[in-house]
Amino acid sequence: MAVMITDLCTNxxxxxxxxxxxxxxxxxxxxxxxxxxxxxKPEKCIECVNSAVxxxxxxxxxxxxxxxxxPYIEEFNDYFVNNDNYVIRVHKKKxxxxxxVSPKPYRENITIDQRKEYISVGKTLKLYN
Numbered sequence: 367m368a369v370m371i372t373d374l375c376t377n378x379x380x381x382x383x384x385x386x387x388x389x390x391x392x393x394x395x396x397x398x399x400x401x402x403x404x405x406x407k408p409e410k411c412i413e414c415v416n417s418a419v420x421x422x423x424x425x426x427x428x429x430x431x432x433x434x435x436x437p438y439i440e441e442f443n444d445y446f447v448n449n450d451n452y453v454i455r456v457h458k459k460k461x462x463x464x465x466x467v468s469p470k471p472y473r474e475n476i477t478i479d480q481r482k483e484y485i486s487v488g489k490t491l492k493l494y495n
Contacts, residue, residue: 368413368438368472369420369487370451374431375403381422381432387412390422397453408438408452408470409463415471423487433484437472438465 371381371390381404382390389410396405406422414420423432436442443465446452455463476490 368408368411368435368470368476368481369406369422369432370435370484371404371406371422371432372430373403374428376428377404378427379404380425380427384421384425386414386417386421397455398451407455408435408446409455409468410470411438412471413473415473420487426488429488430486432487434476434481434487434490435484436478436481438468438470439472440466440469 377393379392382392384390387410389407389412391405391407393401393403393405397407398405414422420432426432436445438446446454447462447464457463460467476485480490
């Protein structure tokens with residue numbers, strides 16, 4: 367994973383069609399029981415590592431709506447598996463698609479300290495581009 371959408375989201379859904387990994391779903395399709403805004407599936411998010419910028423943040427009309435979260439890698443397995451903000455998909459054969467089972471690529475230029483602070487994706491794009 368790497369990005370999360372905050373409660374600043376107006377549910378315009380512009381990011382859904384832009385996501386190349388189909389990691390973003392509408393509030394109506396969110397796996398969270400009491401979802402209030404568009405949701406990023408951490409087990410699918412690839413941080414658009416092969417693009418200049420993450421597509422979701424590039425299209426989002428709300429500043430600071432999309433934040434960096436921890437990389438979806440084994441080191442942060444417990445964070446994602448035991449986090450009430452996420453519901454990790456269960457595969458029929460592979461089981462829970464946790465970071466241990468299915469790690470995702472991430473932008474290494476976004477530091478762990480920035481991720482701990484849940485810094486805005488837009489803010490870091492201005493710093494690095």
